[in-house]
Amino acid sequence: MSNDTYADASAGTCADRHVDTITDACVWSGGQWLQAQDVHLADGRVRAIVPAGQLPRGTRVLEARGGHLIPGFVNTHTHLYQACLRGIGEGEPLLSWLRTVGEETVALTPERAYAAAAAAATEALRSGTTTLVEHMWPHPSAEIHDAVVRALRDAGMRAVLCRGVADRADPSRKWGFDPRLMQPLEAALAHTDKLAAATAGTRISTGLAVPNPRCLTPEGMRQVRAYAQERELPVSIHLLETPTDDLMCREHTGQGAVEYLEAAGFLWGRLLAVHCVELDAAGRATLARHGVGVSYNPLSNMRLGSGIAPVPAMRDAGLRVGLGVDGAASNDTQDMLETMRIGAYVQRAAHRQADLLGFAEMLPMAAGGANEVLGLESYEGGVAPGMTADLVLHRFERDYACLPVRDPGATLLTCASSRTVDSVLVSGEAVVLDGLSTRLSDEFLVDVLSR
Known part of the structure; x- marks a missing residue:
């Protein structure tokens, strides 16, 4: 693929889209809503949050008008290329679905x-996601990795690009990974x-992705951990999505999946399970003892019939839990x-507890529950001076189904949607305005997806 294949994907320059003042916003900060605030930005960060009109406006103003x-949300787990595979393997159990994919x-x-990556990243931005963790399957093609990097850059997304690795081959994928990849x-x-x-120097950082505990030998685990620790990189691994990990690990090693990982020294504070x-x-x-983080993917687990992750028990155990969408x-x-809404609702249904995981718990999970594991800033307290300006402006009047607004947090959790996302900033750059990408047009995405 030539470097100029997608040269006309967007118009304007990044400098044209940078914002230095957001005026008259209702800001979630310090665990509360602050009415009528101006948010001043500089060098891609939040400089100050002050009552409206207290400081002079900048030259590039985003009028919030009470929005x-x-x-921004941090999607701790996805597979971008699967945006071209929507609906595939519907009704198949996990191992059969994996073979199809x-x-x-x-x-x-x-x-x-x-x-696929351009479309998935733009779709994510339009739902208020400013950072995603791309868990790439192992693949020998450097060109495919370069294409994903190019798509993330074109969309304006912040990303942790986890490059897939495996060292145990098995065509069945029960005790290893597809040797063709x-x-x-x-x-x-x-x-x-x-x-x-x-x-380096972009919005994209790197990490490693392990398909599951069955795909790395103990020696491979030691090698991957040493590499990641030397470079201070995160490692993402699918773990116990179904009983298969435990069953296969016990059959081949006499240990459960977690025991197998621990024995190989593959549990530490930069591992995301x-x-x-x-x-x-x-x-x-x-x-929890090893400081491992967890990515909770409720909709994916429901779609594949995998079950419901024990999130309240994980949090009680001291695990850092972030929210993940998974691949399309x-x-x-x-x-x-x-995902945030259903992630709360399915736990309430499972535990028969209506007040479980409300907005005050789900927003920190969606915006920063596993950020420390990933090497990202923590946004759990809301918008604050000094933070990177990865911000999302909702206007509930964009969707009458959200009105009237009695409690903004409850509205965000229970009925907000991409229709209410007005603007999205990444490092202060408006990558979404009026609900549409400023980087990649709908017409462009329809064109590349249709080829």
Whole structure:
């Protein structure tokens, strides 16, 4: 794919879209709503939050007109290329679904990877996500990785790009990974260094992605951890989405999945364990003891019939829990607002407790529950001076189904949607205005997805 294939994807310059004052906003800050505030930005950060009119406006003003301003969401888990696989494998159990998706992964091209990643990132932004963690499946093609990087840059998204690695081959994927997508571990890690160099100084940082505990040998785990720790990178791993991890680990090693990881020294404070539906009390205590974070993916787990992750028990155990949407092949959207709402509701249904996981708990989970594990700033207290200006402005009047607003937090949790997202800023740049991307037009995305 040539470098100028998508040169006409967007118009204007980033400098044209930078905001230095957001006026008359209702701001979620310090655990409360502050009415009629001006938010002043400088160098991509929040400089001050003051009563409206107290300080002079800047030259690039976003008029909030009473809209509600919150930190951007951090989607702790997705697979961007799956935006081209919506609805695939509907009704199939996880292992069968994985084989179906695997065939599509083998056939992936750089052009298709770009189209899917650009569309998924833009969809995520339009639901108020400013940062995503891309868990890439292992793939030997450098061009596909380059296409994903290009798409993230074009969309304006902040991202942690986790490059897939595996060193145990198994065509069945029960005790290993698809050999057609694998390459020597040393080659994959060397390519990760190249990705890190290529994205240095941008909104994209790098990490590693492990498909599951069954895909790395103990020696591979030691090598991956040493590499990640030396470079201070996060590592994302699917863990206990279903009982398969435990069953296969016990069959081949005589240990459960968590025990297997711990014995290999593969539990530490920069590991993000994704799903954890089958994580029992002993496993929760072990992960918490090692400082492991968790990515909670409620809609994906529902779609594939995997179950409900024990989130209240995880939080009680001291685990840091972030929210994840997962790829469109197992969720079908990249909508974090929908995921936040259903993530609360399914726990309430499971525990028969109507006041479980309200806005005050779900917003911090969606905006920063696992940020420390990922090496990101924490936004759990809301918008605050000094933070990176990754911000989302909701206007509830954009959707009459959200009116009247009795409690803004309750409205955000129970009925807000991408229709209420008016503006999204990443490092102070307005990448969404009036609900539309300023970087990639709908017409462009329809065109590249239709090729």
